[in-house]
Amino acid sequence: MWLLIPILVYSLIFLYVRHIYSYWQRKGFPHEKSSLSWSFLRAIYQREFHYHEAINAYYQTGKERFVGIYCFFRPILLIRDLSLARTLMENQAGHFNDIRWEYVRSYRKYNLLEKLSPLFAASRLEAMFRNIEKAGDHLVNKLSSTVAAGISAESADGCCAVDMQQLLRNYAVNVIANLIYGLDIDVFKQTDSVFLQYSNNAFQRSGINSYTFNRLPTKSSLTYRLRDIVQQNVELREDGATIRKDIMQLLVKFRNGNDIEVREKFDWHIENVFEREKIISIKKVARIAEYLLENGITAIASTAVFTLYEILKQPELMQKVRDEIMANSETKEKQKQINYEQLKNMKLLDLCIQETTRKYPSVPTIERTCRKPYAIPNSKRTLNEGKPFVIPLLAIQRDEKYFQDPMAYKPQRFLQDSNGNPGEKFTEFGLGAKTCIAQNFVKLVVKYVLVRLFSSYQMKLMPMTDLEICYNDTPYISSREGLKVALKSAKVKFEL
Numbered sequence: 134m135w136l137l138i139p140i141l142v143y144s145l146i147f148l149y150v151r152h153i154y155s156y157w158q159r160k161g162f163p164h165e166k167s168s169l170s171w172s173f174l175r176a177i178y179q180r181e182f183h184y185h186e187a188i189n190a191y192y193q194t195g196k197e198r199f200v201g202i203y204c205f206f207r208p209i210l211l212i213r214d215l216s217l218a219r220t221l222m223e224n225q226a227g228h229f230n231d232i233r234w235e236y237v238r239s240y241r242k243y244n245l246l247e248k249l250s251p252l253f254a255a256s257r258l259e260a261m262f263r264n265i266e267k268a269g270d271h272l273v274n275k276l277s278s279t280v281a282a283g284i285s286a287e288s289a290d291g292c293c294a295v296d297m298q299q300l301l302r303n304y305a306v307n308v309i310a311n312l313i314y315g316l317d318i319d320v321f322k323q324t325d326s327v328f329l330q331y332s333n334n335a336f337q338r339s340g341i342n343s344y345t346f347n348r349l350p351t352k353s354s355l356t357y358r359l360r361d362i363v364q365q366n367v368e369l370r371e372d373g374a375t376i377r378k379d380i381m382q383l384l385v386k387f388r389n390g391n392d393i394e395v396r397e398k399f400d401w402h403i404e405n406v407f408e409r410e411k412i413i414s415i416k417k418v419a420r421i422a423e424y425l426l427e428n429g430i431t432a433i434a435s436t437a438v439f440t441l442y443e444i445l446k447q448p449e450l451m452q453k454v455r456d457e458i459m460a461n462s463e464t465k466e467k468q469k470q471i472n473y474e475q476l477k478n479m480k481l482l483d484l485c486i487q488e489t490t491r492k493y494p495s496v497p498t499i500e501r502t503c504r505k506p507y508a509i510p511n512s513k514r515t516l517n518e519g520k521p522f523v524i525p526l527l528a529i530q531r532d533e534k535y536f537q538d539p540m541a542y543k544p545q546r547f548l549q550d551s552n553g554n555p556g557e558k559f560t561e562f563g564l565g566a567k568t569c570i571a572q573n574f575v576k577l578v579v580k581y582v583l584v585r586l587f588s589s590y591q592m593k594l595m596p597m598t599d600l601e602i603c604y605n606d607t608p609y610i611s612s613r614e615g616l617k618v619a620l621k622s623a624k625v626k627f628e629l
């Protein structure tokens with residue numbers, strides 16, 4: 134009798150595991166070969182720890198438009214076809230809604246993302262430009278003091294080696310703290326700042342390199358400290374004691390039901406309403422701010438780092454970027470001055486940022502869960518409720534079917550050719566109801582920091598033997614020294 138219990142338990146586990154890993158076969162989908170062998174289970178387990186790389190690698194192994202694969206007890210449908218991927222992202226019609234962004238008001242359901250999209254409208258960002266400049270000043274001040282102090286061995290020839298990855302990450306922290314939390318802080322000086330601690334925690338967590346573990350709820354004391362900052366800020370602004378042109382101001386306006394839609398004349402003042410009329414609670418404002426903080430820092434830093442890395446790798450491209458900056462800026466009191474309008478004219482840098490987001494997408498895979506059965510177009514298969522699909526953006530954007538010579542960094546690929554044919558297309562910021570609301574913002578802050586760097590310094594990549602590019606979640610450079618760049622003041626020329 135006692136012997137029967139373990140046998141029964143093992144049999145049930147065996148049947149359960151086999152049931153999971155035969156899902157796609159049972160449903161008649163094209164699927165990866167699965168078995169309960171040790172090698173298959175080990176491969177599935179390893180896939181968990183290199184999720185984005187594994188998903189993108191599997192994309193290369195076949196030709197079907199979609200294929201059922203397995204990730205650590207989760208059957209997932211991998212989409213291999215760009216037009217199917219676009220259809221799935223665009224035509225949601227309730228099939229793939231993300232309930233995290235839904236909210237109910239007067240018995241009606243709204244998509245919060247859609248309502249919040251004016252937060253990052255170009256005209257709003259233009260009004261916030263002074264705050265972005267402050268974050269740029271903090272970075273340049275830090276670099277100036279580092280170069281002046283000549284802390285490195287290379288300082289003898291007037292140049293200094295710095296880790297640009299870390300510096301740009303701190304710049305991103307300053308930008309987000311300033312615009313989203315409404316605080317003009319400088320984490321280069323305030324090294325105990327809650328924002329810096331949050332950023333370092335998130336970076337270390339990504340080192341665990343696991344799909345599941347990275348998604349476990351991670352409410353720490355930092356979350357509560359950030360919530361306190363939001364609470365104080367919201368109260369100050371609702372009292373009218375502070376009017377600041379930033380994203381927090383727009384979030385508080387939205388909370389009070391004030392119009393934040395894009396109009397020519399915009400009033401930043403907050404019309405405070407009774408508590409019962411508020412659209413979202415302070416807790417919700419804090420959650421949105423934390424979501425933007427968490428995703429924003431890594432996305433801004435990664436896009437800035439890889440754009441800089443690729444430009445520095447190509448001296449010819451670097452010269453063109455410099456020329457463009459020189460042609461569109463003016464010198465006042467021996468300093469290069471750049472305003473919003475001049476920045477808008479720098480088209481080559483726009484193309485560079487676009488090319489970075491193609492080659493190094495900061496969202497390497499898009500995943501959605503099916504909320505109601507979805508018949509896949511031009512096929513006889515139906516994706517059932519509760520089952521996820523994944524779009525391997527990284528692999529699609531590096532597929533020669535869609536992009537010529539995909540591993541080459543060619544910003545010009547997005548330009549019209551001489552016959553007026555449009556440049557190559559891409560989907561990097563997503564489509565449909567979950568399109569990235571912050572795309573204008575990230576392009577602006579990355580472009581601005583690059584302009585500040587190229588107009589203030591001569592830069593050169595230092596040789597790094599252990600440079601590796603990792604993808605968990607956002608791409609980053611894994612090397613002992615981050616992205617090591619030698620800097621000289623712009624007046625001193627490097628031998629290139």
Ligand code: HEM
Pocket residue numbers: 231246425426428429430432433436490494495496499500560561562563564567568569570571572574575
């Ligand atoms: C170059 C940098 C960035 C890229 C390539 C990027 C890409 C994307 C993509 C592909 C989506 C769609 C995800 C989906 O369909 O599931 C998305 C959504 C979103 N992004 Fe971005 N993003 C970037 C920067 C940012 C930044 C800086 C922020 C915040 C400050 C941000 C905030 C969001 C938000 C709030 C969403 C809504 C959907 C969600 O994640 O739930 N993004 N982004």
